[in-house]
Amino acid sequence: MLRFYILAYLLCLSYYAHAWGFFGHQKINYHAVFLLPPDMLVFFKPHIDFLSVHAVDPDKRRYLLEQEGPRHYIDLDHYGPAPYLSLPRDWKTAVAACSEDSLTRYGIAPWWIQVMLERLTRAFMAKDPDKILQYAAELGHYVADIHVPLHASSNHNGQLTGQHGIHGFWESRVPELLADTEWDLLIGQAPYCKDPLGMIWSRAIQSAAAADTVLHTEKILRKQFSSDQVFAYEERKGQLTRQFSSAYTLAYDQLLNGMVERRMRASIEAVASLWLTAWVNAGQPSLASLSRQPYSAQDIVSLQQLEEAYKNNPIKGREHD
Ligand SMILES: [Zn+2]
Numbered sequence: 001m002l003r004f005y006i007l008a009y010l011l012c013l014s015y016y017a018h019a020w021g022f023f024g025h026q027k028i029n030y031h032a033v034f035l036l037p038p039d040m041l042v043f044f045k046p047h048i049d050f051l052s053v054h055a056v057d058p059d060k061r062r063y064l065l066e067q068e069g070p071r072h073y074i075d076l077d078h079y080g081p082a083p084y085l086s087l088p089r090d091w092k093t094a095v096a097a098c099s100e101d102s103l104t105r106y107g108i109a110p111w112w113i114q115v116m117l118e119r120l121t122r123a124f125m126a127k128d129p130d131k132i133l134q135y136a137a138e139l140g141h142y143v144a145d146i147h148v149p150l151h152a153s154s155n156h157n158g159q160l161t162g163q164h165g166i167h168g169f170w171e172s173r174v175p176e177l178l179a180d181t182e183w184d185l186l187i188g189q190a191p192y193c194k195d196p197l198g199m200i201w202s203r204a205i206q207s208a209a210a211a212d213t214v215l216h217t218e219k220i221l222r223k224q225f226s227s228d229q230v231f232a233y234e235e236r237k238g239q240l241t242r243q244f245s246s247a248y249t250l251a252y253d254q255l256l257n258g259m260v261e262r263r264m265r266a267s268i269e270a271v272a273s274l275w276l277t278a279w280v281n282a283g284q285p286s287l288a289s290l291s292r293q294p295y296s297a298q299d300i301v302s303l304q305q306l307e308e309a310y311k312n313n314p315i316k317g318r319e320h321d
Pocket of ligand 1: 058
């Protein structure tokens with residue numbers, strides 16, 4: 001049985017190695033654009049492809065930089081029971097209470113979102129089109145990550161409960177099977193967020209609360225399926241790939257009662273809300289005349305380094321999937 005799990009893990013790991021998967025992150029940034037007011041849409045809509053493609057840069061950077069990994073998760077269960085009151089929400093107070101090394105060890109996602117929000121706000125103030133797009137794309141990534149239950153749990157890939165591969169199962173396989181055909185990702189308008197840090201923390205705590213359900217539900221389902229029904233050779237990106245079977249994936253989604261869709265919708269809404277908030281806090285600069293500059297030689301070198309690291313390097317630091 002153990003060998004079966006290890007085999008299943010190895011087979012699935014390489015296909016699902018990124019939070020929300022590349023598919024999910026790109027979809028979240030893409031759909032977030034449509035929640036923006038016309039004064040932002042005028043600049044964001046023409047660059048919707050850029051915002052989608054670069055939604056996954058932070059995951060690629062995990063193969064280049066050691067310090068990138070902890071920005072994508074926080075093991076909230078490390079801090080005792082919910083609502084984790086031993087952990088100060090404010091960075092400086094948290095560092096004073098727990099030390100920066102310790103915080104980094106268990107993940108810094110909520111605080112890193114604040115850093116990115118600040119960077120995006122300053123980019124809007126400077127009316128810098130390239131930085132606005134890059135920071136918006138990357139902020140979208142981190143905000144989406146915090147909505148994934150297993151990004152708020154130390155049992156991030158079911159490694160403590162014999163459920164290796166569940167990370168990618170929840171955040172990649174389920175959306176890839178259902179998002180385009182079954183889910184409603186049209187949401188309306190983005191609200192301004194008066195208290196970004198409070199909102200980010202509440203989403204992180206929701207994720208941590210859902211992590212047990214994500215894990216427990218799959219345990220229950222596994223008992224109802226024989227091992228040859230759990231995995232199947234099915235098409236993925238035009239290739240026949242051994243992966244969690246459609247039947248198993250659909251059954252899991254049903255047992256979760258739409259949780260993955262709800263978290264994806266909440267991600268889209270939060271991403272758009274924080275983009276809007278950065279723009280409003282920057283004084284609502286006019287974006288109508290902005291246009292993206294061609295990449296400089298230095299930009300091209302940086303992008304090449306990112307791609308090469310992603311393709312050739314092992315991940316640096318902890319795998320969270
Ligand atoms: Zn990530």
